Amino acid sequence: MDRRASGQAIILVVFLLSTALFPTHADAAAERMTHAEAKARIPERPLPDFWVGDLKGLALHVDGLKRGIASMLCVTPGGRPIHLVSYGQKENVAHLANYNSAIGGREPSAYMDKAARKKPVVFFVGPVHGHEVEALTGLVNLIQIMETGKDLRGKDQTSLRQLGDRCRLMIVPAGNPDGTARFEPRALEGMTGDDLRFWGQGTWKDDTLCGWPQVKRQHPMTGENVGFLGCYFDDAGINPMHDEFFTPMGPEAPAILKIAREEGPDLVVSLHSHESEPALLRPAYVPAEVQQDIRLLAEECYALLDKRNLPHDSPFEVRAEGGRNPDSFNLTSALYHICGAGSFTFECPHGLRDGCQVTLEQILDIQLALYEAMLRHEIDKKR
Numbered sequence: 001m002d003r004r005a006s007g008q009a010i011i012l013v014v015f016l017l018s019t020a021l022f023p024t025h026a027d028a029a030a031e032r033m034t035h036a037e038a039k040a041r042i043p044e045r046p047l048p049d050f051w052v053g054d055l056k057g058l059a060l061h062v063d064g065l066k067r068g069i070a071s072m073l074c075v076t077p078g079g080r081p082i083h084l085v086s087y088g089q090k091e092n093v094a095h096l097a098n099y100n101s102a103i104g105g106r107e108p109s110a111y112m113d114k115a116a117r118k119k120p121v122v123f124f125v126g127p128v129h130g131h132e133v134e135a136l137t138g139l140v141n142l143i144q145i146m147e148t149g150k151d152l153r154g155k156d157q158t159s160l161r162q163l164g165d166r167c168r169l170m171i172v173p174a175g176n177p178d179g180t181a182r183f184e185p186r187a188l189e190g191m192t193g194d195d196l197r198f199w200g201q202g203t204w205k206d207d208t209l210c211g212w213p214q215v216k217r218q219h220p221m222t223g224e225n226v227g228f229l230g231c232y233f234d235d236a237g238i239n240p241m242h243d244e245f246f247t248p249m250g251p252e253a254p255a256i257l258k259i260a261r262e263e264g265p266d267l268v269v270s271l272h273s274h275e276s277e278p279a280l281l282r283p284a285y286v287p288a289e290v291q292q293d294i295r296l297l298a299e300e301c302y303a304l305l306d307k308r309n310l311p312h313d314s315p316f317e318v319r320a321e322g323g324r325n326p327d328s329f330n331l332t333s334a335l336y337h338i339c340g341a342g343s344f345t346f347e348c349p350h351g352l353r354d355g356c357q358v359t360l361e362q363i364l365d366i367q368l369a370l371y372e373a374m375l376r377h378e379i380d381k382k383r
């Protein structure tokens with residue numbers, strides 16, 4: 001080995017050591033973005049009225065409810081309310097034990113006699129990742145549909161409303177308002193994966209973009225090395241998807257779980273967004289039968305998307321946990337274990353220009369198709 005080669009070898013060893021010691025920077029060697037640069041990249045465009053990309057838009061709709069009932073679940077570290085909007089009467093049925101004790105007693109109905117209810121209960125958990133406002137738009141449109149029979153485009157949605165009327169609906173339009181308040185673009189459609197990384201995951205102190213999976217290796221996301229706090233997090237740096245469910249760090253996940261425990265929904269979705277096609281994800285750490293039921297729902301939802309010329313993923317495989325990197329026990333898993341609901345994560349495309357390219361209108365159509373598939377799925381089971 002000549003001197004130059006040994007010098008290169010030393011540099012390589014130092015590099016490898018530094019990436020091992022400081023994993024948070026390993027993925028972001030080249031990409032930096034300051035807050036000013038990120039703001040300058042936001043396209044100047046009017047967003048359509050049906051698009052709800054911020055808390056102001058949400059507040060307007062929550063204040064004007066006629067049929068729905070709004071309540072406040074909790075206040076975030078940033079002092080913002082988390083709203084719950086419900087439709088349909090709560091049916092009071094026997095409730096003798098918490099869920100896992102009822103399961104231990106081999107009688108799920110001891111937790112809640114769901115079969116005695118006339119209507120299915122469906123729980124929609126809006127974005128716990130604040131920038132994933134596709135679901136905020138979707139859920140505010142669902143509220144508008146339940147109020148008026150039309151979505152915010154003025155499009156008739158009588159049949160979706162009729163399905164909604166046959167269920168009890170629990171809607172948390174924004175699951176992490178602190179994160180949403182930090183999301184300045186109000187939509188990522190037409191932007192890039194780098195914009196998504198900046199606004200979603202944030203940056204380290206030296207302006208390098210955080211990246212997955214490193215962004216999950218520091219939690220809470222607080223301290224000297226944090227730059228722009230991504231919209232994954234509330235103002236205290238908590239990502240509600242990965243709160244410590246047994247000894248909670250933030251208020252959002254416990255508030256969502258409390259509603260699930262009290263209401264005993266039949267079906268619950270945690271609504272997210274990503275770069276690719278719409279996808280219902282395999283719920284982790286739930287029984288195979290629950291996975292199978294969600295897989296069936298995925299098939300129904302994808303068929304509906306197909307019929308409407310909208311993109312979609314293919315159904316996941318039911319399987320047990322395991323392997324070198326098993327899935328995490330996240331909010332979706334916790335939701336199942338607190339109330340026995342069919343529980344899953346939905347990922348909607350943001351419409352990135354370097355991802356699954358869909359328009360804002362198509363994003364709303366994808367959201368509404370999912371909701372329709374969910375309501376039909378549960379109504380069919382009640383028959």
Ligand SMILES: [Zn+2]
Pocket residue numbers: 129132272273
């Ligand atoms: Zn997410």
